Amino acid sequence: MSKASTLAGRPKTRYRTRNWREYDRGLIARGDLTVWMSPDLAWHASEGTGRRGRPPVFTDAAIQTVLTLKVLYQLPLRAAQGMAGSLIRLAGLDWRVPHYSTLSRRQKDLTVAIPYRSRGGPLHLVVDSTGLKVLGEGEWKVRKHGADKRRVWRKVHLVIDADSHEIRAVEMTDHRHGDGEIVPGLLAQLPEAERIGVISGDGAYDTRGVYEASASRQAALVVPPRRNGKPWKGQTVGAEERNESLRAIRHLGRRLWKRWSGYHRRSLAETAMSRLKRLGERLAARDPARQVAEVQIRCAILNTFNRLGMPDTVAVA
Known part of the structure; x- marks a missing residue:
């Protein structure tokens, strides 16, 4: 079948x-x-x-x-x-x-004061990024006649509380910045006294810098290694955790690992991105x-x- x-x-x-x-x-x-x-x-x-x-x-x-x-x-x-x-x-x-x-x-x-509700237990955070348009035509013209060279975008990076669905941290960059390099700055926006249990993200966050930032907050990182990823050598921060995920994926398969690790909660970030864009896909400023x-x-x-x-x-x- x-x-x-x-x-x-x-x-x-x-x-x-x-x-x-x-x-x-x-x-x-x-x-x-x-x-x-x-x-x-x-x-x-x-x-x-x-x-x-x-x-x-x-x-x-x-x-x-x-x-x-x-x-x-x-x-x-x-x-x-x-x-x-x-x-x-x-x-x-x-x-x-x-x-x-x-x-x-x-x-x-x-x-800007971004309100949020404090919670007692450890946080489960999901991180992702999306783009908001600054200059450029509407999607109908792009589909009919192609995109103009003057299309300009800004990249928005969000950290979402998976339990309350609230946005806890936000950064904005241009398209030249990778997702992984922004994570330390995002986590720095959360109070040091607030406990973080788990941080979830897609394969773009499979970097040493993200593992180091997660370890500095004593949080577990649920990120699928890249499909062509190799085990990390040496006693670097996060190497053991990442290599264990790599072995589990090879043994269970990527789909079963995602279900077993709770990776699918990361989709809440995509929901937050959709809600953000309902306020407009273009920046006025x-x-x-x-x-x-x-x-x-x-x-x-x-x-x-x-x-x-x-x-x-x-x-x-």
Whole structure:
């Protein structure tokens, strides 16, 4: 029997959501504008930063709030200023509205707060990367007439908590940087006191640097060795762990090893990438520093959505 016929005869797994009522309320709450702006928000800066020049009028939280509306509803800066002003008036607040030029200037060095829920147990992290377009035509024109030479992309690297589905770390680079070399910087964004149990990634993370970074956090690394990978020699960090995975794959087969090691949880990173791109596959900012803030704000939006409610699904026969 061929592989195709075997897969065709296998019944498709069905899933059932056990907390549909709570999840339904969470989906509705995602459209509530008071999630992003409330009277309790620290809006005006109370004191200076100690730097030379005029002290800021608005806090980072205020700038992030207006830029969140801009990213979420894909607005120009002027329209984001107008929306924020209308919400402030509807809420009966006497706050000033950041000018669009202030938003553009502050976005360049904005410290974005990405919310997450602390957990007591060791974390299971999954890491992956994707691309967001800066310049270039739409996908329909590319399919019809081919890609232009001016297509420019930025590479976004994410670390996802496999249990809470929250984004815990984010980096943005150009296409010349490999996935493995970014991992030490990603792990450095997590507090040292937070325990990491497992880190999962695809074959692009089968590098010595990733094993060293994982060992520095005392975490197990679940990464399939490359198909042409050879055992590592010497007493280098991670060599024994990687060689053991290589022997298990040769004995069990790659497919069975992935199921046995829990490697398939790595697909949660691809789900997070898909959700990130639903906020837009193109970056609106042109300056790299402003692009970083834009991506971080997207991550903050997704984590806020998760906090409002996530589905609890189980497989059914």
